[in-house]
Amino acid sequence: MEADVRVVNSLVERCFAVVELLANEASAMRLGEIAEKLDLQKSAAHRMLNVLCEIGWVEQEPVTGFYKLTLRLAILGQRFLSATHLTDVCQPVLEELAAESAELVRMAVVQGETLTWIAQVQGARNGLKYQPEMVAKVRLAITANGKAYLSTLSPTDAIRIAINDGVAPGKERSIGSVEEFMEELKSTHNRGWAISDEEAEPGVVAIAAPITLMDGQTVGTVSVAGPRSRLTPERHEKVASAALSTAAKLAELWPLRQRYDLKVQ
Known part of the structure; x- marks a missing residue:
């Protein structure tokens, strides 16, 4: 048996x-x-x-x-996402950040030990518009969202998860050594936000903040991304501040989806 x-x-x-x-x-x-x-x-x-x-x-x-x-998997995924009401609750906050930054805003949620994209709002009104390929899984070691999430974990877990994700420090030019990667995660943790400067895609800069609940659990990330010609170093601090503020709002709203479910029922 x-x-x-x-x-x-x-x-x-x-x-x-x-x-x-x-x-x-x-x-x-x-x-x-x-x-x-x-x-x-x-x-x-x-x-x-x-x-x-x-x-x-x-x-x-x-x-x-x-x-x-x-398309069966995609359809079921959309049904599940709709049933959670997560995007219903969070969408207005993402739209605010997109309007403020005038760049692409995306939100990812923690699924097991990885991140999955679930929502995006295009804030660019003219000129170049960053429109990434629609894939579900977030590459953790080379994206701002991935590094924002990894920075909330212990160093041992962060390295293990990065390696299991298929992009190991020291194996790609943009990441460097394990020591350099861990130092970057430490800096990311200390300032509260992560940056990916042409690491995931040429010519693209992204800044992300983790969405962390009151109990310390990180449930997702939110990011602003756009062409490097617009997201210049002079804008990094301002955009990061806006992303951090949005992450805090999303953390406050996160439990509301459960209340929404109860209200609908």
Whole structure:
């Protein structure tokens, strides 16, 4: 009986691993690449993909034979997000920051040990408009949002999570050594906000603050991002101050979504 449970758990874990990989890549992938990235035999990966295709989570492109997610995951994610009423409560505050900064404002929430984008407001009224690729997962070690979140954790956890996220300090030019990365997180923690200056994307600067509740729990991050030509060093402190103020407002509003649920019920 215990052996049967272990087999079922293993199959479920593998199926979710396939879904997560395809969600992170956000593009069609060949069977061999999926098997390699998940450290699976091609036959095992093929079985997983066949099951996921049968139940409507994955589809295979007829011409290339590559695999990609269907829209089912995105639809369920939107349904869940709508049910939490989180964006309903937070959207007006994000719009205020977007209007004040005249740049793109985004909010991410903590999911396990990573961040997921859930809302954005474009505040740029003219000229260049930063419009990033719509991917759910936040790259922690090289984005302002990721560093703002990591700065609220212990050094050991921050490094472990950064490595598990797939971008390890010392492995990419923009990050430098582990020591340099930890020093940056320490500085980020002390001032309360993080910055990514062309680390995640060329020509783009982002400033982010963690959303931390009264009990010390960090539940998300909020950021302002735009072209480096506009988000110059002279603006950093002012934008950071606005982001910190917005993060504090969001922290106060966070529990309201639960009251909203009770009121609706």
